[in-house]
Amino acid sequence: MLNWKTGGLALGLVFFLAVLLVKPIGVSTQFVILDGIVWNAVDPTVVTQTEDDKYTSSNAYLAKSGGKYAKSVANPLNYSFVFVVAMVIGAAISAALRGWVPKEERVMPPIWRANFGDSHVKRYVAAFVGGFIVLYGARLAGGCTSGHMMSGMMQTSLSGYIFALGAFGAAVPLAMMMYRKEG
Amino acid sequence: MTTVILALVIGGLFGFVLDRVAATNPQYIIKMLNLTNLHLAKVILLAIGVGSILMFGGQMLGLVDVGHMSVKTAYVGVFFGGILLGIGWALSGFCPGTGVAAAATGRKDALFFIAGGLLGAAAYMATYPSIKAMGLLSKIGGGKVTLGTVPGAKYEGLTGIPGDILGIVLGIVFIVVAFALPERLSGAPAGKTQPAE
Structure with a gap:
């Protein structure tokens, strides 16, 4: 693991590289795109091509902003989707080089175990419910920790500061109440 | 094709670094949020500061395309x-x-x-x-706005302060805060060392 100085510098360089070469980093939209890809595979009427190379959808969210999400669903080989696939590969390479996550931590982190016991089901339910709330919130906000907070505050976006205020304002008190025992 | 290669390289680096700074480890996320280990908070603050200074500095030198900015709506x-x-x-x-x-x-x-x-x-x-x-x-506060007015950007500024200079100043502030933050803010057990992780 990198210390915070080296790690923060490396992470900052990646965020800079992204905006230098392409555009700011963001992740949470791709949950919608993956949902759309699956949905459209089951029901091909979800995303449709209009004339002049544009796309639209029977779903209002996929159709918004001139159908840009619908277009990404129809063409998964676009920058933002491939970016997230590559992120998975990059994280896996790093983990492989350090010998993966220790076996006893693969189901839950020690601080969870210290506070809520060893039940796998309990941890999985919390992770699932947490994931649901996180992505619903991220889509309502129009971005997540990467897109809104890091990329946003780096660009001095007003929206990034509003998002960070809401996210930390809720997460810190809740985490302090939930995790009283050191793990 | 170029965009796909760029996505592979930048996305791959992002995933690699996220794992190396322990952002993939919920132990560190939770300990940042309950304020008992601020490692990741320092990482995030330093990264925002470094990114901001390089991007706005690069813009001022004409090395970074202002058009690559993408500001989200408030x-x-x-x-x-x-x-x-x-x-x-x-x-x-x-x-x-x-x-x-x-x-x-x-x-x-x-x-x-x-x-x-x-x-x-x-x-x-x-x-x-x-x-x-x-x-x-x-929309609130004008929607897609930056705190200052960034020269050449398609976004309005919340204030008339030159946005690139403000970005660099705020970047420095983020870095100073990263250095100033202690290891932990909450519940330090008296006389006890922090358990190894």
Whole structure:
């Protein structure tokens, strides 16, 4: 693991590289795109091509902003989707080089175990419910920790500061109440 | 094709670094949020500062294309969505990017996070028309705005302060705060050393 100085510098360089070469980093939209890809595979009427190379959808969210999400669903080989696939590969390479996550931590982190016991089901339910709330919130906000907070505050976006205020304002008190025992 | 290669390189680096700074480890996320280990807070602050100084500095030198900026709209839902994300973040120890990257490192709980996330995103797709009708997506503070006015950018400034200089100053502030933050802010056990992780 990198210390915070080296790690923060490396992470900052990646965020800079992204905006230098392409555009700011963001992740949470791709949950919608993956949902759309699956949905459209089951029901091909979800995303449709209009004339002049544009796309639209029977779903209002996929159709918004001139159908840009619908277009990404129809063409998964676009920058933002491939970016997230590559992120998975990059994280896996790093983990492989350090010998993966220790076996006893693969189901839950020690601080969870210290506070809520060893039940796998309990941890999985919390992770699932947490994931649901996180992505619903991220889509309502129009971005997540990467897109809104890091990329946003780096660009001095007003929206990034509003998002960070809401996210930390809720997460810190809740985490302090939930995790009283050191793990 | 170039865009796909760029996506592979930058995305790959992002995933690699996320894992190396322990952002894929819910232990560190939770300990940042309950203020008992601020390692990741320092990483995040330093990264924002470094990114900001390089981007705005590069713009001033004409080396970075201002057109690559992408500022998101400010609206009421940004705050409420942030609160929801914060609740799920504390509960699970993952956010969207780190959750996906964590699953790639072999964490099984992260797979459940992703499954929940896909369902949550689908729920938003289904409820989007009513969210919109409720007025939660109405712009505030001018919508797509930066704190200062960035020369050459397509975004309005909240103030008339030169946005590139402000960006560099704020970048320095982020870095100073990263250095000034202590190791932990809450509940330091007296006379006890922190347990090894």
